[in-house]
Amino acid sequence: MERRGQQNLNLVDNTSAIFNNGTKGQMKSDLKDLSLSWQARIGYKAQDKNCVFTNLMKHINLDTLQEAYKAINGKKALGVDRISKSDYGKNLKENLLDLVDRVQKGKYRPMPKKEVLIPKANGKMRPIAIACFEDKLVDWCIGQILTQIYEPLFIRNSFGYRPGKSAHSAIEACYYSLEKGTRGNVIEIDFSNFFNTIPHKKLIKILEKRINDKRFLGILQRLLTGDTLKTDGKIDPTLVGTPQGGIASPILANIYLNEVLDQWFLKEFGSYNNIIVRYADDAVFFFKDKDDAKSFLEKLKERVNEFGIQLNDEKTREIDLTKQSKESFDFLGFTFYRGKQGSRKILKVKTEKKKLIKAIKEFSDWIKANRNRRKLKDLWEMAKAKMTGHLNYYGYWMNNLKIAHFKFECEKAMLKWLNRRSQRKSYDLGGFRERIINFPLIPELKQIKWKQLGNSFGRI
DSSP: OOOTTGGGTOOOOHHHHHHHTSOHHHHHHHHHHSOOOHHHHHHHHHTSTTOOBOOOGGGSSHHHHHHHHHHSOTTSOOOTTOOOHHHHHTTHHHHHHHHHHHHHTTOOOOOOEEEEEEEOTTSOEEEEEEOOHHHHHHHHHHHHHHHHHHGGGSOTTBOTTOTTOOHHHHHHHHHHHHTTSTTOEEEEEEBSSOTTTOOHHHHHHHHTTTBOOHHHHHHHHHHHHOEEEOTTSOEEEOOSSOOTTOTTHHHHHHHHHIIIIIHHHHHHTOSSSOEEEEETTEEEEEESSHHHHHHHHHHHHHHHHHTTOOBOTTTOEEEEOSTTOOOEEEETTEEEEEEEETTEEEEEEEEOHHHHHHHHHHHHHHHHHHTTTSOHHHHHHHHHHHHHHHHHHHOBGGGHHHHHHHHHHHHHHHHHHHTTSSSSOSOOHHHHHHHHHHSOSSOOGGGOOOBOOSOOOSOO
8 A cells, every 4th residue: 555654554563573483393492482572472473474373371370460450441440249459469479379379270260240231422321341450450461462363464554452553543544545546446345343242253263263272262253251240230141242342352353353354355356546544443435436435335235244243334335536526425533524724635533523522512511510629720630641642633734724623612611610610700712712722621722742643734
């Protein structure tokens, strides 16, 4: 794929460099001599894409579970047993030795997960499964093992939940694939409830191509099919899906879509003129020829149905984004469209409208709820962190107007709710502006170091 900034999108794996420097016989010899982490040892072996792993259970041991204990955030929601990280850590070694014993003897059974419903932007609810802390330890080890085994198999333009990859890398891949207008026939797809509809049998069948360890696959299946405590109090088995909120769920989703979508696309349609960009279950496809795009979409529907998942017909569509187009599409919080820049019309990105409205509302709700709970200094620092986080993600030079709008609305919300902490106003407009100058929440637009994307012509 011809594009600028290519070096930013390539992940160089040191283990692959080691693997490529010698024969397979040398690899085995070198592996013993190298002081690699247990993850790197798996990754080292996984560079051989034909390798089948037969003894993965040895990696779920006292040392790896201790590493999992350190890695897992103890501030997350508690599972059904109400045991926190600090509670579990009071007798850490004894608890981990007991867990290792149950895992290795096949006696380990995960506790039911607790279902929590999170509001989505469209008004619907997203179910999140909260596991008990001990189950998170096992889940973390499995996720690490699977990541090392499958990372060498993933395509370059798969960006979600992968080491060294990011949403910004996916945004850049989209931009430079579309910039010249030669691949202006876009297919935007959306899956219906993807994570919660992945068929377990089909997923295991894919895993068996690379993993021939029945005990490992058995413990993975127990985590997948474990019971869930629903919000209505009922306990139901999990018949399909990888639980959202599960530590290994993102890598399992990537493994499934790599088989169902990525490799199939490259084999059937992939070329210099036809490109895929995927971030987790969000994907867009770019084609030079309109007939190729239509053919792909027809075959894609058959393909996903064959693997037990479904496309959301309302959000799956064809888009014309050639140079004179007035259409647009949304991807990872950005809207891609063609707009004027000086005397030219170029490909541009801006904050997706729904995301901008949501971000402003969340900031306003936050300052309203916290204005009397913290000191002004702490409120100011927290507001600065929230606004800086938004700027760090959306701060492309061509998105400066949306950043300016976000900045204005957040500062307006600060003035409004700080003045309602008591009957006496904290600031008049002039006083607030003076504080903003002395203690800026984010820099003035002229002072911001914008992320680069494409070329700027004239004023921005």
